[in-house]
Amino acid sequence: MQGRRILLLYSTAGIAASLGMLSFSLATTPPIIGLSYTSFFSFFVFFSLGLGPVTWLIPAEIFPVRLRARAISLGTVLNRLTSGAIASTFLTLTEAMTFQGYYFFFALVNCGTFLFVWYLVPETKGRTLEEMNELFRGELPGDVARRRLFGGKLPTKADERDSASGGGAAATSGSSQGAKGAETKSSLIERRHKANQK
Numbered sequence: 606m607q608g609r610r611i612l613l614l615y616s617t618a619g620i621a622a623s624l625g626m627l628s629f630s631l632a633t634t635p636p637i638i639g640l641s642y643t644s645f646f647s648f649f650v651f652f653s654l655g656l657g658p659v660t661w662l663i664p665a666e667i668f669p670v671r672l673r674a675r676a677i678s679l680g681t682v683l684n685r686l687t688s689g690a691i692a693s694t695f696l697t698l699t700e701a702m703t704f705q706g707y708y709f710f711f712a713l714v715n716c717g718t719f720l721f722v723w724y725l726v727p728e729t730k731g732r733t734l735e736e737m738n739e740l741f742r743g744e745l746p747g748d749v750a751r752r753r754l755f756g757g758k759l760p761t762k763a764d765e766r767d768s769a770s771g772g773g774a775a776a777t778s779g780s781s782q783g784a785k786g787a788e789t790k791s792s793l794i795e796r797r798h799k800a801n802q803k
Contacts, residue, residue, distance in 0.1 A: 608728045608729070608730030608731075609659050609662060609663055609666075609728065609729050609730055610722065610726055610727065610728045610729075611728075612654060612655040612659050613655045613656065613659050613660075613722045613726060614655075614719060614722055614723065615651070615654060615655060616651050616652065616654045616655025616656045616657075616659070617655065617656065617715050617716075617718045617719040617722060618651075618715075618719055619647065619650070619651030619654070620648055620651045620652060620656065620712075620715045621712045621713075621715035621716050621719065622647075622712075623644045623645075623647045623648040623651060624644070624648065624708045624709070624711050624712035624715065625708075625709065625712040626640055626643070626644040626647075627640075627641060627644035627645060627648070627708045628705040628706070628708040628709035628712060629705070630644060631704050631705040631708070632705040656718075660684075661677075662729075663726070663729055664676055664677050664680055665677065666729040666732070666737065667727075667729060667737050667741075669734055669738070670734075695707075698710075727740050727741075
């Protein structure tokens with residue numbers, strides 16, 4: 606399914622590649638002008654594909670109505686403060702790191718952003734606010750990936766408390782029932798989501 610999450614993944618990967626190529630082109634002697642231009646324009650293409658618009662769209666889809674205005678306002682303030690900090694430190698950092706080092710640093714930052722989106726950002730396309738609430742109570746993409754790698758349900762703090770307090774077999778059966786309930790909820794959400802798409 607094509608949605609917001611896949612756009613963010615394409616966008617962050619493309620931006621990281623564009624900044625990496627720009628860093629490489631500036632590190633050569635003489636600089637590769639054609640590669641620099643290509644990297645520069647591809648950066649704007651990939652930014653417009655995902656990080657530009659989608660970061661404003663997802664908060665409106667995941668926060669309930671009572672929190673949405675405050676949450677989006679806080680996100681906007683943080684966005685502007687970060688943009689101002691990057692713009693005001695550009696000359697200082699390029700003098701300290703060189704231009705190629707500066708762009709390579711932000712290529713690494715976007716690699717980190719790619720991993721953040723991959724593990725923690727759920728797909729929001731076509732989901733209702735009720736489904737988003739259930740989704741955040743269940744497993745995020747990173748939890749699903751870790752479960753596939755290591756098997757079974759990941760232990761929660763409640764599970765650790767139950768085992769520490771000597772819950773024994775009762776705690777084990779309760780956690781298995783909780784896991785079945787979580788699977789039932791997630792399958793129900795998926796069925797509703799597919800029905801909404803049709």
